[in-house]
Amino acid sequence: MTVTPASRKVESMASRRTQRGAKHEHRDARSGAPSTLSIDAHAAPHLGFEITRHRTILLLMLVALVFKSVIFAPINWWPFAFVCLVPWLIVIGATHRAPRVYFHSYLFGLAFFLINMSWLYHATGVGYAALAIYQAAYFPFVACVLRHVIRRRRWPLALTLPAVWTASELLRAVVMSGFPWFFLSHGVHRVLTLIQISDLAGAYGVSFVIAAVNGALVDAVFAWTAKRANATPRSALIRAGVGGAFAAVVLLSTIVYGMVQLRGNTIVPGPKIAVLQGDWLVSVTGEEADDNVKRATYFSMLEAAASANPDLFLLPETPWFSYLNAESRHLRPRFREDFAYFQEQAIENKSYVVTGTASLEQTPYDLLVTSRQYNSAMVFKPDGSEPDRYDKVHLVPFGEAVPFRFGRFRWLYLWLNSLMPFTGPEGQREYSLFAGKGFHTFTMMPKSQADRSYRFGIPICYEDVMPYVSREFVSGGSNVKRADLLLNISNDGWYKRGHQQPQHLAICVYRAVENRVGIARAVNTGVSGFIEPDGRIHDLVMGDSQHRWPNQAGYAVATVGIDSRYSFYSRYGDWFAWSCAAAWLVMFIDYWLLRVREEIHV
Secondary structure, X not given: OOOOHHHHHHHHHHHHHHHHHHHHHHHHHHHOOOOOOOOOXXXXXXXXXXXXXXXXXXXXXXXXXXXXXXXXXXOOOHHHHHOOOHHHHHHHHHEOOHHHHHHHHHHHHHHHHHHHXXXXXXXXXXXXXXXXXXXHOHHHHHHHHHHHHHHHHOOOHHHHHHHHHHHHHHHHHHHHHOOOOOOHHHHHOOOHHHHOOHHHHHHHHHHHHHHHHHHHHHHHHHHHHHHHOOOOOHHHHHHHHHHHHHHHHHHHHHHHHHHHHHOOOOEEEEEEEEEEEOOOOEEOXXXXXXXHHHHHHHHHHHHHHHHHOOOEEEOOOOOOOOEOOOOOOOOOHHHHHHHHHHHHHHHHHOOEEXXXXXXXXXXXOOOOOOEEEEEEEEEEOOOOOOOEEEEOOOOOEOOOEOOOOOOOOHHHHHHHHHHOHHHOOOOOOOOOOOOOOOOOOEEEOOOOOOOOOEEEEOOEHHHHOOHHHHHHHHOOXXXXXXXXXEEEEEEOHHHOOOOHHHHHXXXXXXXXXXXXXXXXXXXXXXXXXXXXXXXXXXXOHHHOHHHEOOOOOEEEEEXXXXXXXXXXXXXXXXXXXXXXXXXXXXXXXXXXXXXXXXXXXX
């Protein structure tokens, strides 16, 4: 009989599988598992079962998809957060073939983002698809390490899953400018006792706790199934017990810490603020109302809110298009009129007026560009002096700035810019904004508290979604709290009226708790209102019918809470999340080293 190279290769692979199976059988014999159990290189007898049917995988993934979707706003069924990963983890650990795990994990992530992020389609269909495709890629990477932990190392998931999942959330928040949306923690933003640990470890700490409970449940499921199959040594029950005890201690400690923090007497009423909310949808092709209608509505709301005698009026991000900076407000008479109106209102009401605006600076001697445009916030003061200005630092990729604008890759920028819908029919307009030079804070002396002064920062749009931005406003790396409150202005009219607005509010809650600052939000199409330093939401615009204009427009007036605490998170940032990332890296290295060692010894 002639032996070909191909047949030698097949025989070699079969020999390796036999030797691996023998090793597993020998190990299980020592641990007490039945010696009659037939296993191969990928089997996991300590689980007591394996999933081989495709329909079973799909069913479990569907359950996980539903559970994970309903925890977020506007549904807010937060108890499901503690079980939402369980079906997926069972698939990861018990599925017979690894490629199926990674394939279905990617489909799980892709379906989740396509369904729950569908609001982005209204702003950019291409961006919606591209972001979902990219975000889903984290799921198989997480599954790879967890499968290694379950089937090879047999470590408790209650200890390993929280680190891996938290690390994946961190990477989603920082890689490629970051998209920190749909964290596990965001699903429990209304449970105040759980979210107080954010002032220690950020929103990542809450996700860690939730993941630990999910992991402990799966440890218990695997121990139970293995026991029923008489295929588990005592060590499996010990692992489940250790994992359950760890999750219980972490969860109980979180609740106790939250109760203690909520009972503290550290929050006092601060300045009275009026938040104004318009209701106009925005799209690439145009807007539903012209600027004159918007101006008239906001002016009428401001004058109506003045009857409540607020210390500050807060308007959304770019309520209508206008240049209010000194270098460009002379370009049109309407710009000068807008500037004069806000200044007069500030003087007449002895209040501050903060509004979003565009800023344009002519730079004829700049070798790169002849003008620079910014997304800005202007602070008009009661003394009538030149208003202060903050330029947005964290720009949204492609939405506000196309990368590679200058330098050797400008050719790539020109191509990407030509694909954007904002560049006009011929794709020649360079719409990219310039980033601001720092996270500036401003000082106000409210008329309602003549003996007090407060410092505030103004995160614009999605800057309140980025954890590091709010921390920079409050801390800036110093040992002194630099901001007493934050004023978030945004324009969420790009996404129709749907799920995006309450999801945005839920994320903003964590910025308040992390840094122990009160937040006032003015957002076109909503949700506008107030968040206390302990995460409590109150005085939303739509909560008072007397202050409503057509649709979702209106205003609300309330005091912002001021907290004397300077949080651990404000001082040290994402130390906890980066520690989890280091643990994930160690587990990933262990996975590769073990695979290499197996190949060498086999």
